[in-house]
Amino acid sequence: MNLTPSQDGAFMKLTPSQTVGPFFSHALPYPHDWELVPPGHAGAIMLTGLVLDGAGEPVPDALLELWLGRTGDRGALVRGDGEVSGFGRCATAPDGSFRFRTVRPEGAYLSLQVFARGLLRSLLTRVYLEDRPDPLLDGLEPERRGTLIATGSGDRYRFDVRLQGDGETVFLDF
Amino acid sequence: MTHPPYLSPGYRSTILRAPARPPVAFRSDPDAIELTGPVFGHDEVGSLDSDLTRQHAGEPLGERISVTGRILDSAGRPVRGTLVELWQANAAGRYAHERDQHPAPLDPNFTGAGRCLTDEDGRYRFVTIKPGAYPWRNHHNAWRPAHLHFSVFGRAFTERLVTQMYFPGDPLMPFDPILQSIPDEPARQRLVSAFSMELTEPEWSLGYSFDIVLGRTPMEPS
Numbered sequence: 001m002n003l004t005p006s007q008d009g010a011f012m013k014l015t016p017s018q019t020v021g022p023f024f025s026h027a028l029p030y031p032h033d034w035e036l037v038p039p040g041h042a043g044a045i046m047l048t049g050l051v052l053d054g055a056g057e058p059v060p061d062a063l064l065e066l067w068l069g070r071t072g073d074r075g076a077l078v079r080g081d082g083e084v085s086g087f088g089r090c091a092t093a094p095d096g097s098f099r100f101r102t103v104r105p106e107g108a109y110l111s112l113q114v115f116a117r118g119l120l121r122s123l124l125t126r127v128y129l130e131d132r133p134d135p136l137l138d139g140l141e142p143e144r145r146g147t148l149i150a151t152g153s154g155d156r157y158r159f160d161v162r163l164q165g166d167g168e169t170v171f172l173d174f
Numbered sequence: 175m176t177h178p179p180y181l182s183p184g185y186r187s188t189i190l191r192a193p194a195r196p197p198v199a200f201r202s203d204p205d206a207i208e209l210t211g212p213v214f215g216h217d218e219v220g221s222l223d224s225d226l227t228r229q230h231a232g233e234p235l236g237e238r239i240s241v242t243g244r245i246l247d248s249a250g251r252p253v254r255g256t257l258v259e260l261w262q263a264n265a266a267g268r269y270a271h272e273r274d275q276h277p278a279p280l281d282p283n284f285t286g287a288g289r290c291l292t293d294e295d296g297r298y299r300f301v302t303i304k305p306g307a308y309p310w311r312n313h314h315n316a317w318r319p320a321h322l323h324f325s326v327f328g329r330a331f332t333e334r335l336v337t338q339m340y341f342p343g344d345p346l347m348p349f350d351p352i353l354q355s356i357p358d359e360p361a362r363q364r365l366v367s368a369f370s371m372e373l374t375e376p377e378w379s380l381g382y383s384f385d386i387v388l389g390r391t392p393m394e395p396s
Contacts, residue, residue: 012387013360013361014177014364014389015335015337015365015385015387015388016178016356016364016365016385017177018178018323018338018353019180019185019187019336020325021323022271022273023269023273024261024323026261026270027259028261040363049240053190054190054192054194055190057190059191067208067211067212067331068207069207069208069210072213073213074212074213075214075218075327077214077218077257078217078218078327086212087212089347099251105207105275109207109208111207111208113334115336116189116191117187117242118188118189118190118260119192120178120179120182120185120188120192120333121177121178124197124208124336137201139200140198148389151378163191163192164192164194166195167182168195169193170194171198171199172180172197172198173199173200174198174199174200
């Protein structure tokens with residue numbers, strides 16, 4: 001349908017979300033998409049994990065997007081040598097695993113968005129690299145707090161996304 | 175309600191993937207990084223990336239179409255310079271994807287993936303071919319209506335949208351659990367493009383229009 005903005009800028013009807021489906025890998029991934037920083041970059045960390053469904057089975061056809069939250073940061077679809085970006089994308093492997101090489105965020109957390117077959121709308125969550133006082137974390141039920149905190153230290157961190165059931169990751173509604 | 179619920183049992187894959195807990199409302203932090211998003215530049219999106227009929231040596235089979243529309247925010251303002259990604263099956267209903275096993279032919283002249291940036295009016299435009307319907311294994315005799323997949327960034331990570339565009343008059347739409355997962359008929363209709371004689375080019379291609387309105391960024395008054 002063709003919508004025309006109203007003259008007074010009144011609230012417009014939003015476009016509904018639909019699933020990314022199973023067949024995006026010829027379209028959305030791009031070379032070095034999971035590398036926000038190149039190998040050997042000062043302060044680089046590896047963030048890896050699994051995406052799991054409600055039966056605890058790996059999700060082999062999810063797409064994750066990581067955002068560092070630096071205003072104006074480039075998405076960098078074409079990543080040349082040494083290119084640094086605030087945005088990364090990683091399709092999960094057949095075993096449900098994903099990986100990002102990134103730097104630490106300036107604040108407490110990184111933003112992670114999850115797309116998959118069977119998800120009619122993307123899911124937005126946060127990866128905190130350490131537990132600390134935080135307006136979001138402090139408002140959660142204590143037993144769910146840990147779902148947003150990566151394990152690990154130094155330059156290696158692990159963060160699993162549990163879509164449903166035991167240990168279900170906290171997802172955010174803005 | 176605009177968006178489909180995560181759990182829509184008619185679409186079988188939602189049953190083990192829909193979160194059981196409602197998302198946690200979070201509205202109090204103007205510094206939340208989700209209120210920003212990545213930007214993309216013209217140096218990383220080629221001028222031919224938006225023409226899916228010119229990515230190979232020959233032309234793809236199928237009905238040539240153009241699809242254009244505007245990306246708007248919830249106040250109706252154009253979202254300028256934002257990245258729009260599009261992907262689709264070929265005219266026979268087959269994706270150029272290793273796991274698509276539908277016994278329909280691949281087209282060596284069609285990958286089915288494109289990108290563009292919106293212009294100063296928030297407008298995007300793609301040239302492609304109309305995709306075919308295809309079967310899937312959700313239930314007995316399940317067929318997806320012809321559709322284009324769209325991915326839009328917007329200005330904030332909270333505005334990020336992946337959706338599908340359908341074609342007017344497609345008889346499969348009432349039977350499709352993915353489209354029908356949207357509870358409200360008017361909202362479903364917002365995913366159906368409009369055929370436009372004005373956008374149709376004589377002796378060349380049929381034209382469709384499809385506007386996309388992104389969600390409100392949380393710090394804006396509604």
